Amino acid sequence: MLKIKNLHASIEDKEILKGIDLEINAGEVHAIMGPNGSGKSTLSSIIAGREEFDQTQGEIIFEDTEISEMDPDERAHRGIFLSFQYPVEIPGVSVTNFIRTAINAHRNANGQENMPANEMLKKIREKSEMLGIDRKFLSRSLNEGFSGGEKKRNEIFQMAMLDPKLSILDETDSGLDIDALKTVADGVNSLKSKDKSVLLITHYQRLLNYIVPDFVHVMVDGKIVKSGGKDLAKELDERGYEWIKTEKAV
Ligand code: ADP
Numbered sequence: 316m317l318k319i320k321n322l323h324a325s326i327e328d329k330e331i332l333k334g335i336d337l338e339i340n341a342g343e344v345h346a347i348m349g350p351n352g353s354g355k356s357t358l359s360s361i362i363a364g365r366e367e368f369d370q371t372q373g374e375i376i377f378e379d380t381e382i383s384e385m386d387p388d389e390r391a392h393r394g395i396f397l398s399f400q401y402p403v404e405i406p407g408v409s410v411t412n413f414i415r416t417a418i419n420a421h422r423n424a425n426g427q428e429n430m431p432a433n434e435m436l437k438k439i440r441e442k443s444e445m446l447g448i449d450r451k452f453l454s455r456s457l458n459e460g461f462s463g464g465e466k467k468r469n470e471i472f473q474m475a476m477l478d479p480k481l482s483i484l485d486e487t488d489s490g491l492d493i494d495a496l497k498t499v500a501d502g503v504n505s506l507k508s509k510d511k512s513v514l515l516i517t518h519y520q521r522l523l524n525y526i527v528p529d530f531v532h533v534m535v536d537g538k539i540v541k542s543g544g545k546d547l548a549k550e551l552d553e554r555g556y557e558w559i560k561t562e563k564a565v
């Protein structure tokens with residue numbers, strides 16, 4: 316699904332990513348962990364195509380197509396979803412209307428007609444029930460006065476509705492409460508299927524108690540310095556990151 320080769324990226328001439336190689340197959344859940352400032356969020360932004368970062372070297376191949384030159388919308392239409400991509404407040408546009416517009420934009424970009432209204436309603440009902448979202452929430456203005464947990468819930472609802480091929484969740488270091496964590500986990504776990512992939516970026520191990528990754532990668536100073544299975548996350552939780560830095564230096 317996704318193949319990243321020798322990826323280098325900079326912001327304002329400062330090199331942040333220093334040669335990333337990563338391959339994610341359909342059906343896999345990968346987690347990237349690492350100390351603050353190691354470049355995890357930069358990696359997610361670069362994959363989604365956010366323009367404040369410069370990709371200076373390397374390739375990003377999504378479903379056999381090189382996407383490095385594509386703008387964020389085109390990548391999204393192809394099925395790449397990045398959480399917190401749309402954190403804006405839009406007064407007067409409800410959660411439901413926003414998602415309806417986004418779904419139809421993706422369909423139209425792929426040569427499909429708008430989703431029939433009854434199908435849309437059914438999907439909204441199904442996904443909101445699954446995530447424990449009530450109707451009142453769905454008719455509120457997008458992000459307006461949302462609490463941290465509500466923003467998270469809305470974001471996961473968008474993800475579940477859009478049903479992307481590759482979901483990238485960047486768990487910013489802000490503390491999510493247990494309910495919000497569970498919403499994230501329910502959303503991600505509901506997306507799991509043999510043709511969908513997830514890239515979870517997280518500073519803390521606790522989310523991985525609810526979403527079990529197939530692979531865990533550790534990023535330090537713009538490079539992936541270690542990869543392993545789910546046990547690596549537990550080891551990091553117990554031992555922190557220093558030992559990896561030391562191991563790397565030896
Ligand atoms: P992480 O997500 O692992 O905490 P980031 O990708 O956010 O790491 O940041 C990696 C490095 O890039 C840090 O040194 C950070 O200061 C720098 N950086 C990130 N965004 C910007 C920006 N908009 N302008 C300047 N430097 C940035």
Ligand code: MG
Pocket residue numbers: 351352356488
């Ligand atoms: Mg950070």
Ligand code: MG
Pocket residue numbers: 355356357485487488
């Ligand atoms: Mg980050």
